[in-house]
Amino acid sequence: MKICVVGLGLIGGSLAKAIKKNTDEIVYGIDINKTSVASALAQEAIDGELTVSELSGIDLVILGLYPQATIDFIKENKQHFKKGGMIIDTCGIKKAVVDIAESELAGTDVSFLGCHPMAGREFWGFAYSVDNLFDRASFIMTPTENTPAEVIDTVSSLALRIGFAGCVTASPQEHDEVIAFTSQLAHVVSSAYVKSPSLLKQAGFSAGSFKDLTRVAKLNEDMWTSLFLLNREPLLFEIDHIIGALTDYRDAIRDNDAARLRELLKEGRELKELSIANTVKKR
Numbered sequence: 001m002k003i004c005v006v007g008l009g010l011i012g013g014s015l016a017k018a019i020k021k022n023t024d025e026i027v028y029g030i031d032i033n034k035t036s037v038a039s040a041l042a043q044e045a046i047d048g049e050l051t052v053s054e055l056s057g058i059d060l061v062i063l064g065l066y067p068q069a070t071i072d073f074i075k076e077n078k079q080h081f082k083k084g085g086m087i088i089d090t091c092g093i094k095k096a097v098v099d100i101a102e103s104e105l106a107g108t109d110v111s112f113l114g115c116h117p118m119a120g121r122e123f124w125g126f127a128y129s130v131d132n133l134f135d136r137a138s139f140i141m142t143p144t145e146n147t148p149a150e151v152i153d154t155v156s157s158l159a160l161r162i163g164f165a166g167c168v169t170a171s172p173q174e175h176d177e178v179i180a181f182t183s184q185l186a187h188v189v190s191s192a193y194v195k196s197p198s199l200l201k202q203a204g205f206s207a208g209s210f211k212d213l214t215r216v217a218k219l220n221e222d223m224w225t226s227l228f229l230l231n232r233e234p235l236l237f238e239i240d241h242i243i244g245a246l247t248d249y250r251d252a253i254r255d256n257d258a259a260r261l262r263e264l265l266k267e268g269r270e271l272k273e274l275s276i277a278n279t280v281k282k283r
Helices: 012-023 034-042 050-056 067-082 095-105 151-162 172-193 208-217 221-230 233-256 258-282
Strands: 002-006 026-030 060-063 084-087 112-117 138-142 164-168
Touching: 002 012, 012 026, 012 034, 050 067, 060 067, 060 151, 067 095, 067 221, 084 095, 084 151, 095 112, 095 172, 112 151, 112 172, 138 151, 138 172, 151 164, 151 221, 172 208, 172 221, 172 233, 221 233, 233 258
Parallel strands: 002 026, 002 060, 060 084, 084 112, 138 164
Antiparallel strands: 112 138
């Protein structure tokens, strides 16, 4: 199978490296950043560079681009994709991308499958890509009624071969609702948390909890702005919910209400224990 990764950043570069490391597939690359292409060639993460017009010979195109860039690339280059070929993306939101991609590719005999590799780092760019980024990670696929079963089988097989622990299937809408909680809200909270006036006083007073809560505040603001706005309603729901929960804690502390505070903390502990048990059960 001939594969082309479009966008050799952290995710695209790591996918290229993982495919080369774990399979015999032929991997090409496309990126407007020629330094990234040169590095990918030097590190043998790709077998060669392609132009967009050469995508007609590619069986699987992996778009490692931001959401709007993914949409724009499909719109501008749909005439170049191979008839019978497959396209997947790696965006952190799905419905906005899948809806437009399927609409643009309708009648072209090109299949699109929305995907989201659940792995990352607090860095970006090809320089930080690694061939084991996806080891034991989850690979999410969001097929629709238009997605051929053989495309799902091919993509899921590739994901497992390059190190993912398993593949999870969801609708694009379900993906976006859950990811607003598991990923996007965490980034919003972390970014807000480090804005405390106490931040620069923490040296010598912080340990694991501080590190855990602040890690993802070091983010790529361009990418996350796009992700947040394209998933606005699910994310607003989660933000409103946590504001309500924080208000309960604040009120209990302000009112010196030990019984209420203890109950809130107990509820949180029990929910965390329930989530751990549920995760173990599904493995």
